[in-house]
Amino acid sequence: MKILTTVKRVTDPDMKVKIKPDGSGIVTDGVEYKMNSFDEYGVEEAIKLKEAHGGEVVVVSVGPKAATKEIRTALAMGADRGILIETDEDLDSDAVARLLAEVVKAEAPEVVLMGKQAVDSDRNQAGQMLASYLGYPQATFAYSLEVADGWATVGREVDGGTSTKRVKLPAIVTADLRLNEPRYASLPGIIKAKRKPLDTKSPSDLGVDITNKVNVLKFEAPPARAAGQIVDSVDALIEKLRDEAKAL
Amino acid sequence: MAFDLFNPTETHLTFRQMIRQFVEREVEPQAEAHDHGEQFNQGLFRKLGELGLHGVTVPERFGGSGMDAVAAVIAHEELAASDPGFCLAYLAHSMLFVNNLAINGNDEQRQRFLPGACDGTLIGGMCMSEPDAGTDVMGMSTTAKKDGDDYILNGRKMWITNGAISDTDLGDVFLVYAHTGEKHQRSISLFLVEKGMEGFSLGQKIKGKLGMRASTTAELVFEDVRVPSKNLVGLEGGAVKSMMRNLALERLTLAAMSLGIARRCVEIMNSYAQDRKAFGQPLNRFGQIQRHIAESYAEYMAGRSYVYQVAQNLALDAYGQRIDSDGVKLYCSVMAKNVADRAIQTLGGYGYVSEYKVERLWRDAKLLEIGGGTIEAHQKNMTRDLTGLEKLL
Numbered sequence: 224m225k226i227l228t229t230v231k232r233v234t235d236p237d238m239k240v241k242i243k244p245d246g247s248g249i250v251t252d253g254v255e256y257k258m259n260s261f262d263e264y265g266v267e268e269a270i271k272l273k274e275a276h277g278g279e280v281v282v283v284s285v286g287p288k289a290a291t292k293e294i295r296t297a298l299a300m301g302a303d304r305g306i307l308i309e310t311d312e313d314l315d316s317d318a319v320a321r322l323l324a325e326v327v328k329a330e331a332p333e334v335v336l337m338g339k340q341a342v343d344s345d346r347n348q349a350g351q352m353l354a355s356y357l358g359y360p361q362a363t364f365a366y367s368l369e370v371a372d373g374w375a376t377v378g379r380e381v382d383g384g385t386s387t388k389r390v391k392l393p394a395i396v397t398a399d400l401r402l403n404e405p406r407y408a409s410l411p412g413i414i415k416a417k418r419k420p421l422d423t424k425s426p427s428d429l430g431v432d433i434t435n436k437v438n439v440l441k442f443e444a445p446p447a448r449a450a451g452q453i454v455d456s457v458d459a460l461i462e463k464l465r466d467e468a469k470a471l
Numbered sequence: 472m473a474f475d476l477f478n479p480t481e482t483h484l485t486f487r488q489m490i491r492q493f494v495e496r497e498v499e500p501q502a503e504a505h506d507h508g509e510q511f512n513q514g515l516f517r518k519l520g521e522l523g524l525h526g527v528t529v530p531e532r533f534g535g536s537g538m539d540a541v542a543a544v545i546a547h548e549e550l551a552a553s554d555p556g557f558c559l560a561y562l563a564h565s566m567l568f569v570n571n572l573a574i575n576g577n578d579e580q581r582q583r584f585l586p587g588a589c590d591g592t593l594i595g596g597m598c599m600s601e602p603d604a605g606t607d608v609m610g611m612s613t614t615a616k617k618d619g620d621d622y623i624l625n626g627r628k629m630w631i632t633n634g635a636i637s638d639t640d641l642g643d644v645f646l647v648y649a650h651t652g653e654k655h656q657r658s659i660s661l662f663l664v665e666k667g668m669e670g671f672s673l674g675q676k677i678k679g680k681l682g683m684r685a686s687t688t689a690e691l692v693f694e695d696v697r698v699p700s701k702n703l704v705g706l707e708g709g710a711v712k713s714m715m716r717n718l719a720l721e722r723l724t725l726a727a728m729s730l731g732i733a734r735r736c737v738e739i740m741n742s743y744a745q746d747r748k749a750f751g752q753p754l755n756r757f758g759q760i761q762r763h764i765a766e767s768y769a770e771y772m773a774g775r776s777y778v779y780q781v782a783q784n785l786a787l788d789a790y791g792q793r794i795d796s797d798g799v800k801l802y803c804s805v806m807a808k809n810v811a812d813r814a815i816q817t818l819g820g821y822g823y824v825s826e827y828k829v830e831r832l833w834r835d836a837k838l839l840e841i842g843g844g845t846i847e848a849h850q851k852n853m854t855r856d857l858t859g860l861e862k863l864l
Contacts, residue, residue: 237495257488295485408489410523410536413482 224278224370227332228269229323230297231259232290233343246441248313258293261338263405264398268368269336270301271403276370279303283326285319287311291421298416299408305421308429315437320352325429327357332393334375339364339397350397360390366401476779479541486542490549493522502554505685506831509678511560511636512685513594520591525565528720528787529573533581534589540720540785543570544727544778551731555835556685558728559842563632563686564588566724567717568595571646572663574788575713576704580663584644596633598647598664598691599714601626606848608648608714613693615649615660622662622703624649624696627674630842634689635676641666645691648714651707661710663702670696682834683842712790718844719796723785725843726778726799729807732832732839733771736807736814739829740764743818754817763813771810774803794856801849804839811836 234240234254241250258266269280282297284290285308294305308322327335340347354361366385367378370392377388380399390396408416426433454460465471478484497515505512519525527543529535536542543566550558569588572580572595587593604610613626626649628634633642645664652658664671674690705713741764744755754760781795811833815822822829840846 257492292481292485292488295481296488299485299489407493407522408485409521410486410489410527410538410542411531412523413485413489414531414536414538416485417482 224272224276224334225281225330225332226269226272226278226334226336227281227283227327227330228262228265228297228302228336229338229349230262230266230282230284230290230293231338231341231343232256232284232286232293233259233341236260236342240444242442242444246443248442256289256292258296259338259341259343261340261342261398261400262297263338264400264402265336265338266297266300266302267403267405268365268396268398269334270406272334272336272368272370273301273303281306281330281332283308283323285310285314285322288423291423294421295413295416296408298419298421299412300406301412302419304419307421307423308426309423310426310433312433312435313439314433315435316346316348317352317436318431318433319349320356321431322426322429322433323349323353324356325431326424327353327393334370334392335359335395337395337397339399350395354395357393357395359394361395361397362388362390363397364399365396366399368396368402476776476783478545479783482538483541483545486538487545487549489522490524490546493518494549494553498550498557499553502557502685503825503828503831505554506556506682507684507825509680509684511633511687512557513636515557516560516564516594517591519561519565520589523589524561525569525591526573526585526589527565528570529585529589533573533585535569535573535585540723540782540787541779543720543724544782547724547727548731548734551728551835552735553731554685555728555732555832555838556683558731559683559838560633560686562721562724562728563596564594566721567597567632568644568646570720570787571597571713571717572704574716575661576663579701580704584663588644593643594633594636595644595646596631596642597717598628598631598634598645600628600630602629602690605630606845606851609654609656609659611648611650611659612654613647613649615651615662615698617651618697620700622651622660622698622700624662624664624670624693624698626693628691628693630677631689631691632686632842634691635673635687637687638676639673641671641673641689641691646704647693648710656711657708659710659714660707661704661713662698663704664693664696664698665702668696668698670694681837682831683838715793716788716790719785719792720787721843722796722800722849723778723782725839726774726803727782729800729803729836729839730771730775730778732836733767733774733803733807733810736810736829736832737764737767737771739827740767740814740817743821743827760817763817767810767813770806774799774806777802794853797844797849797852797856800839800844801846801853804836804846808833808836808840 280302282302283306337350362377364380369376526535531537615622650658651660674692677688814829
């Protein structure tokens with residue numbers, strides 16, 4: 224079984240985000256970059272599928288040259304080869320989906336596993352758009368995945384509970400965080416990853432125009448939270464909720 | 472890409488990030504409790520084996536990862552930034568036992584012990600110091616007398632990290648230095664002594680340590696322990712060179728631990744001094760605090776550059792690299808203790824209690840001025856090696 228999985232290089236989600244004074248972006252000095260954590264679940268699930276069914280895991284990233292590090296991390300976890308679509312542009316989800324669509328057409332995997340969203344921009348669009356461009360079925364927010372006889376059975380986290388969906392392969396599955404427990408890239412794995420193939424392509428190699436359709440105009444910090452208050456009785460709380468917070 | 476002394480290859484960088492991720496998720500949450508309880512975390516130690524950390528410098532054919540001194544430094548720096556005590560147990564095993572045997576043992580010995588030691592099922596250590604001989608290492612009095620095909624070991628070894636893994640249980644296997652003739656440089660030999668050998672016992676698990684409490688320290692007793700010749704490592708009387716070779720890596724990685732401690736302390740004081748306000752402004756607007764932060768950072772970076780420069784040039788199997796392997800530990804151990812001290816000072820009362828971690832790091836930092844060579848031993852060695860050098864090229 225051939226499985227394609229995607230990884231995005233993102234800023235460390237645990238750091239304090241600082242916005243540039245002109246609002247054009249976030250400050251990236253002294254910021255660590257990591258693999259998007261939802262993609263870790265996708266990579267782990269792809270490797271588990273390979274371990275169960277045999278085959279190959281291809282890991283793809285759209286991003287700057289430095290994103291080879293995130294691809295190598297996935298290779299060190301157990302993926303077999305990597306493809307970097309190299310661009311220094313900050314792309315919208317639509318451009319990313321169109322780039323990935325070309326790679327999927329060329330690679331023809333049976334399953335495409337992606338993180339449900341990237342933890343930097345939290346857009347939650349690329350997987351759905353990719354399915355749409357390819358005309359493939361999609362199952363998003365997966366917490367479980369079983370593949371048999373050309374179909375995938377996907378347990379999904381939805382508002383208010385879970386749902387189960389069966390999709391015909393090839394299909395796009397996006398991972399939620401209860402899907403599995405991603406393994407660490409072991410040191411022997413890291414060393415093996417050095418010898419695994421990693422191709423670099425440009426958007427023009429794939430014949431894709433990456434002009435953004437969605438542009439970010441300005442970054443702003445959310446308003447600072449006002450200090451809390453301690454009240455001495457439930458009655459006082461209700462009064463404040465009604466009169467001050469207008470919440471009742 | 473820009474020149475990166477601290478991550479000379481992409482493999483080193485990926486390795487560092489893997490450990491850092493592991494440390495944040497699995498090492499940091501257990502550090503305070505194991506320090507408090509003076510407990511060694513054996514389960515976590517096994518996990519280091521799954522990640523390939525125990526065999527970081529061991530050839531791949533013996534279950535290792537075949538990396539260099541820089542990778543060993545990265546591992547120690549990252550682990551010590553969270554839990555120096557646990558890192559010390561890792562060092563005693565992976566550097567003093569595993570690397571020592573990988574470099575100085577024969578193939579049969581490597582085959583017998585390294586796969587288990589690399590995956591963490593065997594816990595090893597090294598025995599050099601004695602109750603009455605520390606810096607004066609040639610003054611050790613443990614003896615090994617030839618008896619037919621065996622050696623009979625007698626003596627006591629002190630301050631042995633991983634000597635015990637709990638209050639009552641010995642570690643699994645040790646590299647033990649002993650005299651095999653009249654006390655002399657060329658009479659020191661190295662033996663593999665295993666748990667279960669008759670006469671080999673735990674004298675005491677040492678309690679009440681100031682710091683490094685997440686690693687165990689023990690006194691080990693050898694009473695007429697019969698050790699077969701196949702457990703002699705290297706040649707009889709030829710162990711001083713292997714001792715020196717391994718000491719270089721030991722000191723380099725101990726210095727790397729100091730770097731981890733210093734980095735963490737700088738991070739903590741830097742962030743505290745931005746958040747905490749006094750007289751209407753953040754602490755880092757005050758010159759006295761600026762001096763603590765800026766000097767600490769500069770000294771940390773100086774030490775870090777020195778350590779990585781030496782690591783880059785340290786051949787694991789070479790001999791005679793002493794000036795700088797002593798030098799990095801002399802500089803970094805003192806530096807980290809000073810940085811930890813300034814971090815406590817910057818945090819004031821909060822720095823003095825465990826919640827903010829710098830008090831633990833300060834206690835752990837102190838050991839590095841003593842263990843693996845006291846700073847006085849480094850001063851002695853370095854001055855002797857510098858004697859007669861007219862110019863520093």
